[in-house]
Amino acid sequence: MIDVLTDNFDRFAAGLWVTVRLVGISLIVAFVLGTLVAALRVAPSRLLRSLGGVYVEVFRNIPLLVLLFIAFAGVRRAGLDISAWTAGTLSLGVYTSAYVGEALRSGVAAVSEGQMDAGLSLGFSYRDVLRRIVLPQAFRTVIPPLGSITIAMIKNSAIVGASLLALPDLLKEARIVNSNTFQTTEAFFWAAVGYLLLTATATVIFRALEARYAIRR
Amino acid sequence: MQRHRWLWLLAAVLVIGLVAAGCGDDDDDDEGAGGAETTEERSFESGTTMARLQEEGRIRIGVKYDVPPFGFRNPQNDQIEGFDVDLGNAVADALGVRPQFVEAISDNRIPFITDGTVDLVLSTMTINEERALEIGFTDPYFIAHGRILVPEDSDIQGIDDLAGNSVCTAIGSTYQETLREQAPDADLSLVDTYSECLELLQNGAVDAISTDDVILTGMIIQDDSLKLVGDELTVEPYGGGFKRGDEEFQNFLNEVIAEYKADGRWQNSYDEWLGQHTGEDQTPPDATLADALEGNIE
Numbered sequence: 001m002i003d004v005l006t007d008n009f010d011r012f013a014a015g016l017w018v019t020v021r022l023v024g025i026s027l028i029v030a031f032v033l034g035t036l037v038a039a040l041r042v043a044p045s046r047l048l049r050s051l052g053g054v055y056v057e058v059f060r061n062i063p064l065l066v067l068l069f070i071a072f073a074g075v076r077r078a079g080l081d082i083s084a085w086t087a088g089t090l091s092l093g094v095y096t097s098a099y100v101g102e103a104l105r106s107g108v109a110a111v112s113e114g115q116m117d118a119g120l121s122l123g124f125s126y127r128d129v130l131r132r133i134v135l136p137q138a139f140r141t142v143i144p145p146l147g148s149i150t151i152a153m154i155k156n157s158a159i160v161g162a163s164l165l166a167l168p169d170l171l172k173e174a175r176i177v178n179s180n181t182f183q184t185t186e187a188f189f190w191a192a193v194g195y196l197l198l199t200a201t202a203t204v205i206f207r208a209l210e211a212r213y214a215i216r217r
Numbered sequence: 218m219q220r221h222r223w224l225w226l227l228a229a230v231l232v233i234g235l236v237a238a239g240c241g242d243d244d245d246d247d248e249g250a251g252g253a254e255t256t257e258e259r260s261f262e263s264g265t266t267m268a269r270l271q272e273e274g275r276i277r278i279g280v281k282y283d284v285p286p287f288g289f290r291n292p293q294n295d296q297i298e299g300f301d302v303d304l305g306n307a308v309a310d311a312l313g314v315r316p317q318f319v320e321a322i323s324d325n326r327i328p329f330i331t332d333g334t335v336d337l338v339l340s341t342m343t344i345n346e347e348r349a350l351e352i353g354f355t356d357p358y359f360i361a362h363g364r365i366l367v368p369e370d371s372d373i374q375g376i377d378d379l380a381g382n383s384v385c386t387a388i389g390s391t392y393q394e395t396l397r398e399q400a401p402d403a404d405l406s407l408v409d410t411y412s413e414c415l416e417l418l419q420n421g422a423v424d425a426i427s428t429d430d431v432i433l434t435g436m437i438i439q440d441d442s443l444k445l446v447g448d449e450l451t452v453e454p455y456g457g458g459f460k461r462g463d464e465e466f467q468n469f470l471n472e473v474i475a476e477y478k479a480d481g482r483w484q485n486s487y488d489e490w491l492g493q494h495t496g497e498d499q500t501p502p503d504a505t506l507a508d509a510l511e512g513n514i515e
Contacts, residue, residue, distance in 0.1 A: 076420035084422065164413040166385070166406035176407065179324060179389035182351050 004186035008177045015173030016194045022088060022157050022169060023198065027150065029093025034100025041105040052101065059098040064156055067091040068163045084165040092160055096153045103149060107142035108134060140213045147206030151199045158195070170194045259311070266459075266466040267312060270336060275314050278305040279321025279335040283412035285435040286490035287341050288318075301339040303486040304358060304457075304477060308337065311473045322410050324389035327351055330458050337470070338458035341432060343391045344509040353463055354456035355470045357509050358478070360502045361429035363395060363450035366436060366443055368418065373425055375447030379403035382424040385414035392427050395451055400427075411436070418443070429453050431491060438494050454502070454509040478503075 005012060040052030059067070072087035111134045119129035161169030174191035178184050261267035270276045280288035280301045288299040297318045309316035321329050321340045329335045330352045341361070344354045365384075367373045373382060380402035386392040388407040396405055406423050408414055415436050417423045426433065430445065437443050457474070459466055477483050478501035487499055504514045 072422070073416055073420055076422060081421070162409075164408050164416060166408050166417070168407070172388070172407065175324060175388055176393065179393065182327065182347075184328060 001186055001189070004177065004181060004183045005190045008181070008187075011173045011177055012170070012190055012194065015168060015170035015191075016197075018168055018173075019154075019157055019161070019170040019194070020198065022092070022160060022167065023154050025089040026092035026096065026153060026157070029089060030096035030100050030149075030153065033094060033097035034104060037097060037101030038104035038108070041101060042108050056098045056101055059094055060102070062095075064091065064095050064159050065163060067095055068160060068165060072163075072165055084167055088160040088163075088165050088167055092153065092156060095156070096149060099149045099152075100146065103142050103145040104138070106145070107138035107140075110141045111137045140215065143206060143210045143213065147202065147210075150202045150206065154198050154202060155195065259313070261469075262465075266336065266463055267469055270312055270314055273314070275317045276305075276309050276312060276337060277317045277319055277335045278308070279319050279326050279329050279338040279340050280305060281322065281340050281410075282320040283410050284341055284432050285438060286494070287431065287435070288339075289435075300359070300486050300490040301341065303482070303490075304474070305337070305339050307477050307482060308457075308470065308473050311469075311476075322389075323387040324409060326458065327389075330460060333460075336459065340458075341429060341455055342458055343429075343453040344456040344506065345391060346510055348458075349510060351461060352458045353461045353467050354458060354506055354509070355467065355474055356506050357454035357456055357502050357504050357514070358474050358483075359431075359455040360504070360514060361431045361453040361455060363392065363427065363453060364430040364433055364445050365447045365450070366418070366426045366428075366433040367424065367446055369442050369444055371424065371444075371446075373446060376400050376450055379425060379427075383422070384425045384427050385417050385423040386427050387411055387414065390428060391451070391453065396427055399450060415439070434491070434495055452512070452514050454504060454514055456506065456509065 037052050037055050040048045041056070043049055043052070068087065068091045071091045072082065072084060075082045075087065115133055115137070116129055119133045120126070124132070157169065158171045161167055161172045166172075170191055174187045174194075177190075178187035181187065259267075261271065280297060280299070282288060282290050282297060284299075286299050287301045288297060290296070291298045302318065305316050305318065319329070319335050321335060321338055323340075326338045326340045326342060327348065330338055338352075342348075343361075344357060348354070365373065365376065365379070373379065376399050379396075379400040381404070383404040383406055384396060384400065385406040385408060386396060387410060393405070393407065396403060406414075406417060408417070411426075411428060411432055414423070414426045414428075418426050419440065426436070427450070430449070433443075433445055437445070457470055459470065483501040487501075492498065502514075508514055
């Protein structure tokens with residue numbers, strides 16, 4: 001069992017590092033775009049709100065694998081020289097951003113309207129009410145769903161590796177180890193351990209955030 | 218409410234119907250092109266793989282679905298056809314059973330044998346020592362050679378030019394090792410199937426594909442803006458794969474293959490799938506499994 005890991009440690013380590021970078025970059029893309037989309041979704045203008053809605057529905061309702069094929073094979077065929085890394089991180093990031101946007105919107109919606117009214121009637125500006133009263137409370141309620149989304153994204157990164165982008169991520173390296181050694185159970189066991197390491201790290205971070213921003217009720 | 222319930226029932230029936238139709242379709246697909254029971258049925262000692270297959274009335278054969286001209290889905294009639302498929306039909310004929318073809322890609326064909334998903338693999342599979350520790354092999358039924366495929370306007374002339382370029386091959390193929398040894402500075406793109414390699418070469422994501430010449434020839438048949446370059450990198454004797462240690466099945470398969478080579482069926486299949494495209498003549502290989510394992514084949 002352990003010898004499959006030690007004999008092929010370089011491969012597993014290289015694969016894990018590719019997965020970490022893939023997840024890291026996609027996570028930034030997802031949170032930046034997700035925040036922008038959430039802002040659109042709660043905007044005072046109806047046009048902006050429906051724009052955000054279309055974005056969410058489009059990217060949440062297309063399978064990630066299809067997005068990857070469009071973003072890589074499709075875009076390249078259309079003549080744009082997009083790299084596998086760009087296509088992979090962009091697809092995973094955009095796909096996840098739809099979920100991040102919805103989580104953030106639900107957080108804002110969870111803060112009752114009375115708070116906004118109270119803030120305004122006390123003489124705060126709209127911006128100040130959002131910044132000092134609504135958003136801090138919204139942030140607190142969205143930590144758990146954002147944690148779930150992050151974990152789902154770490155696991156979805158394996159789809160990027162399995163697609164025709166041919167990025168040498170953790171799963172791909174485990175498959176190479178498997179085809180070299182024929183130790184199927186062991187090769188994929190260590191891949192599972194690698195993904196668990198990443199998801200467990202995400203869990204710990206989000207738990208800590210939850211505890212840090214908890215309110216006693 | 219009552220109305221809704223009927224709608225749900227209707228939806229359920231539709232779904233079940235579609236699933237059933239889908240399964241039915243698959244069965245039809247798997248029938249294969251060859252007619253079974255054309256030759257007189259041989260009887261085998263009970264307990265052998267051959268007797269079991271005759272009892273089951275079918276042999277499950279793992280072939281490729283995307284590698285013309287060895288195993289591919291004919292877009293005109295949706296049948297699985299090719300050089301490997303012809304041989305599979307011959308094996309089924311010799312048993313007097315129905316061939317049931319299953320898609321076996323490079324990465325899963327050996328697990329398919331060891332876990333019993335298929336009875337036989339005829340999937341452009343090179344005989345080598347590492348694989349012979351996992352599965353049993355027949356005598357070689359075809360000898361391929363490793364080559365490199367590039368677009369017509371490429372500067373790559375051979376294996377030495379691959380350094381610094383990206384080259385695609387299938388995960389689980391022998392080229393994973395071959396390229397690492399012979400082109401250590403090339404950037405390897407490993408995908409599941411050769412049709413994905415072809416897509417990557419056509420859309421410019423990789424600079425070259427390296428695998429068996431006959432598979433690459435199949436790609437040129439599909440897209441004549443591609444060309445073969447360089448010398449032969451490797452010798453790749455193809456063998457049928459089955460469960461390791463099943464000597465009776467091995468002897469039976471070798472007999473069938475020897476007959477297939479001797480009575481002209483091999484030649485007919487070669488001419489149909491390869492000869493007419495390459496314009497090259499070839500005779501059936503007479504090398505044995507031992508020759509293949511020891512590397513005594515040119």
